[in-house]
Structure formats: C-alpha cells, structure tokens
Amino acid sequence: MPRALPFTAPNLLAPMEGVTEPCFRDLVLARNPPTALGGAFTEFARVVQVPLPRRALREHLGPRRWPAPVGLQLMGSEPGLMAESARRAGEVGAPLVDLNFGCPAKGALRTCAGSALLREPRKVEELVRACAEALPDRPVTAKIRAGYEDDLLLEDLARAAEAGGAAMLTVHCRTRAEGYQRRSTGAASRARPRASPSRSAATAACACTPTSNGCGARRAAATRWSGAPRSATPGSSVAARWTPPTRLCSCSSTPTRSRPRAAAGRTARRAA
Numbered sequence: 001m002p003r004a005l006p007f008t009a010p011n012l013l014a015p016m017e018g019v020t021e022p023c024f025r026d027l028v029l030a031r032n033p034p035t036a037l038g039g040a041f042t043e044f045a046r047v048v049q050v051p052l053p054r055r056a057l058r059e060h061l062g063p064r065r066w067p068a069p070v071g072l073q074l075m076g077s078e079p080g081l082m083a084e085s086a087r088r089a090g091e092v093g094a095p096l097v098d099l100n101f102g103c104p105a106k107g108a109l110r111t112c113a114g115s116a117l118l119r120e121p122r123k124v125e126e127l128v129r130a131c132a133e134a135l136p137d138r139p140v141t142a143k144i145r146a147g148y149e150d151d152l153l154l155e156d157l158a159r160a161a162e163a164g165g166a167a168m169l170t171v172h173c174r175t176r177a178e179g180y181q182r183r184s185t186g187a188a189s190r191a192r193p194r195a196s197p198s199r200s201a202a203t204a205a206c207a208c209t210p211t212s213n214g215c216g217a218r219r220a221a222a223t224r225w226s227g228a229p230r231s232a233t234p235g236s237s238v239a240a241r242w243t244p245p246t247r248l249c250s251c252s253s254t255p256t257r258s259r260p261r262a263a264a265g266r267t268a269r270r271a272a
Contacts, residue, residue: 047078102145
C-alpha cells in the first residue's frame with residue numbers, strides 16, 4: 001500500500017537537472033511558505049554500477065531542512081542497485097524517493113535509464129516495486145513522459161507505476177522525441193483508438209500551450225495518479241484516479257534569443 005504523501009500544499013517544485021540543486025531550492029523554499037509551496041525535489045542522482053553512497057545522497061539533499069519536504073530523485077535501470085540506493089536515501093533523511101523515467105539525454109538512453117524505459121512498462125513496474133519494497137516506511141513516486149516516440153503506452157506506463165506501488169505519478173506532457181520543445185508537435189495528443197476517460201483526463205491536463213508567461217506547461221504539465229486498486233474497471237472509477245494537475249513543470253525555461261545577425265551587423269558597420 002503506497003504511503004501518504006508528505007506535501008504541505010498542491011504546488012510543487014519539479015526536479016530539473018542543473019536547476020534544482022540545494023542553493024536554488026533553498027532560495028525558492030525560503031521565499032515560499034509551506035502553505036504555498038508544498039514540496040520540492042532534487043536533481044536526479046544517477047545510479048549506474050553500484051548503489052549511491054550515503055555521502056552523495058546527503059549532498060543532493062543539502063544541509064538545510066524545511067517545513068516542506070524535499071524528495072530525492074533517483075535514475076537507473078538495475079532494480080537491485082536502485083532499491084539499495086532508495087533504502088540509503090531513507091537512512092539519510094529523504095522524506096520520499098522519486099524515480100526518473102523521463103530524462104531524454106543520450107547518456108541516459110545509452111544505459112537504458114530515464115526515458116529509455118518508456119518502451120518497457122514491465123521494467124517500470126519492476127523498478128518501482130523494488131524501491132517501494134526497500135523503503136516501506138516512505139512513499140516512492142515516479143515521473144514519466146507522455147511516451148517514447150508517441151503516447152500509445154501512456155496508460156500502460158501509468159498502470160505499471162501504480163501496480164509497482166507508486167504513491168504519485170508525474171507526467172511530463174512531451175514525449176522523449178519532443179525533448180524540450182516549446183510547442184508540442186502533436187505526438188503526445190494522438191490517442192489510441194480505444195480512448196478511455198482516464199486518457200482523456202490525462203491529455204487535457206498535459207496540453208502544453210505557450211502563453212504570455214512562457215510555456216503553459218508551467219501550470220499544467222504534470223498530472224498525479226492517485227493509486228487506486230489495479231482491479232478497478234474502466235469508466236468513472238478509473239477517471240477518478242486522475243487528480244487535478246499539480247502546478248509544476250519540468251520543461252525548460254523560455255529560451256533566450258541568440259543574436260548572431262545583430263553582432264554581424266555591428267561588425268559590418270564598424271568595418272564600413
């Protein structure tokens with residue numbers, strides 16, 4: 001049975017590589033009370049050949065503790081190593097562990113980790129179950145993308161995470177192929193013919209539409225899967241498992257424009 005989530009409010013700071021390191025998290029958490037920001041996540045900690053040492057896990061969590069919980073995110077593909085790393089994360093004080101199945105980086109794909117696992121729902125279930133069993137007193141959550149090349153396995157992936165014991169599922173609206181594009185190419189909106197109410201809810205919550213403030217996914221890129229029993233039949237009971245979208249986003253920040261033409265023009269004027 002998944003453990004209760006420790007978040008203090010619906011809004012969460014998503015895990016982002018190169019962004020949510022301890023200094024940045026401290027700044028955000030210091031400026032947002034736990035009634036406004038319910039929690040945060042670390043950058044992913046990569047598990048490759050051996051379980052991560054406790055020292056590395058402490059560094060990811062940082063020295064400070066806040067009223068809002070900070071979950072520690074792990075990324076790997078070997079269940080035994082991931083389970084032991086999750087157990088150690090609990091020992092060093094992580095209030096929950098999040099599993100990364102969304103990273104589209106080439107390094108992750110080469111080691112069959114991150115979004116490479118979006119093609120293997122059974123592997124996702126195996127990894128979630130291994131970590132949940134290794135950490136029985138704390139919740140284990142998972143983050144996925146809409147799919148690898150398309151979203152045809154989205155519901156299968158959600159059910160796999162649920163069956164493995166995930167207490168929450170975060171869905172990045174883009175596929176692995178879409179990477180961090182500002183505007184979705186539409187691959188994530190093509191549903192399989194037998195669309196169900198739960199898939200409709202997922203598609204609506206994960207629509208990424210540019211706004212004046214940047215990517216609309218900043219407010220609706222992630223949807224939580226609440227973990228109802230797998231035996232639930234299709235229909236209203238399945239649709240009820242999708243909870244309102246959390247206000248977090250793992251998309252890249254609005255890109256700044258490069259100015260090679262302007263620079264070239266200035267050089268030409270100086271030369272003239």
